[in-house]
Amino acid sequence: SLVFVAEATLPIPAPNIPEQCNSIQNCCMPSPYTGTAGIRLFEFEPNQPWRTRRPAHLLSQFELDRLERAYDLLRALPDSDPRSLLNQKNLHCLYCNNALYYPGQKYPLEIHNGWYFLPWHRMFLYWHERIIAKVLNDSTFALPFWAWDNQQDTNPPSNVIPPQYTNPNSSLYDPIRNNCSLVNPYVDFDTRGGICTNKTADYMRVQNDRLMYTQLVVGSPTPALFYGQPYYFGDFGGKGPGTFEDSPHGAVHAWVGDPYAQPPYEVLDDMGNFQRSAYDPVFYAHHSNVDRIWNLWLNIPGGVRTHPMSKAFNQSQFTFYDENANLVKMNVSHVLDSDLLRYKFEDFPAPWITNGV
Numbered sequence: 001s002l003v004f005v006a007e008a009t010l011p012i013p014a015p016n017i018p019e020q021c022n023s024i025q026n027c028c029m030p031s032p033y034t035g036t037a038g039i040r041l042f043e044f045e046p047n048q049p050w051r052t053r054r055p056a057h058l059l060s061q062f063e064l065d066r067l068e069r070a071y072d073l074l075r076a077l078p079d080s081d082p083r084s085l086l087n088q089k090n091l092h093c094l095y096c097n098n099a100l101y102y103p104g105q106k107y108p109l110e111i112h113n114g115w116y117f118l119p120w121h122r123m124f125l126y127w128h129e130r131i132i133a134k135v136l137n138d139s140t141f142a143l144p145f146w147a148w149d150n151q152q153d154t155n156p157p158s159n160v161i162p163p164q165y166t167n168p169n170s171s172l173y174d175p176i177r178n179n180c181s182l183v184n185p186y187v188d189f190d191t192r193g194g195i196c197t198n199k200t201a202d203y204m205r206v207q208n209d210r211l212m213y214t215q216l217v218v219g220s221p222t223p224a225l226f227y228g229q230p231y232y233f234g235d236f237g238g239k240g241p242g243t244f245e246d247s248p249h250g251a252v253h254a255w256v257g258d259p260y261a262q263p264p265y266e267v268l269d270d271m272g273n274f275q276r277s278a279y280d281p282v283f284y285a286h287h288s289n290v291d292r293i294w295n296l297w298l299n300i301p302g303g304v305r306t307h308p309m310s311k312a313f314n315q316s317q318f319t320f321y322d323e324n325a326n327l328v329k330m331n332v333s334h335v336l337d338s339d340l341l342r343y344k345f346e347d348f349p350a351p352w353i354t355n356g357v
């Protein structure tokens with residue numbers, strides 16, 4: 001006889017990071033800080049000042065100095081502090097390297113390659129920004145965005161690694177970058193298969209614009225295509241990325257990191273792998289741009305450009321460390337409207353919305 005088994009579609013419950021993380025190798029924090037207050041549920045903070053995220057290549061001297069001071073301070077925090085750059089790296093890593101298991105469940109939590117990719121990274125950056133505001137004692141601090149999506153021939157250009165991140169004397173510098181970005185300074189979205197290309201800047205502009213248009217405009221007119229595969233509590237995660245997560249998001253990682261890298265990644269590659277990528281300060285400028293483009297996508301005409309309506313998606317929860325190093329959990333529904341989180345993106349042209357045609 002036929003038996004129909006209803007597929008469970010439960011939301012992800014907030015993991016208790018210090019309790020559920022299973023090994024230092026999988027990026028558990030060196031001395032996990034649990035605090036005494038348990039895991040509080042995030043509440044909106046309408047009295048926070050607005051923060052404006054600006055293009056990384058157009059920062060003022062004041063903003064640049066502030067940003068460098070921020071990463072100096074994060075690097076200087078002790079390994080026991082969950083807000084240190086090392087532990088920010090670990091937090092990103094442990095959500096995607098088989099570190100978080102739930103009692104009685106077979107598979108670990110995985111927030112890449114599926115529909116939690118966008119909201120999870122928005123949460124991660126939200127707390128990263130709040131932590132920096134705290135260590136700087138400047139509640140107006142906003143992360144910059146690296147506008148790699150804009151191929152216009154401007155001075156300075158936006159489709160190269162923002163210059164301050166390539167200065168070896170800067171706290172924004174990461175020596176563990178690769179190959180491709182050194183061969184050709186212009187971002188190349190076509191780094192698939194680990195091939196660093198040496199195309200002309202003009203060729204790259206056309207190619208990159210077309211890729212943006214394909215992935216963000218014509219190729220992703222529905223939430224399913226854009227956000228990626230559904231993933232419910234208890235599932236084996238990472239069933240498939242949305243168009244945007246795959247490329248350009250992933251392509252930029254591979255282009256800054258090293259697509260040839262093998263373990264041990266710590267000598268070869270930061271941006272190109274899940275374990276290490278959030279150790280490179282440019283990760284945050286990269287993801288700030290991902291976050292900005294998510295907002296742009298919602299306003300592109302044509303198709304059904306909404307968030308997934310599923311209850312499980314909206315009610316899923318993830319846990320972070322807040323600016324005071326206390327545990328906090330957020331619902332996906334908390335982060336679907338960035339205005340409610342009190343930050344904005346400065347207007348910056350996104351010519352690919354029409355240029356790729």
Ligand code: C2O
Pocket residue numbers: 092112121249253277287
């Ligand atoms: Cu969690 Cu851009 O990766």
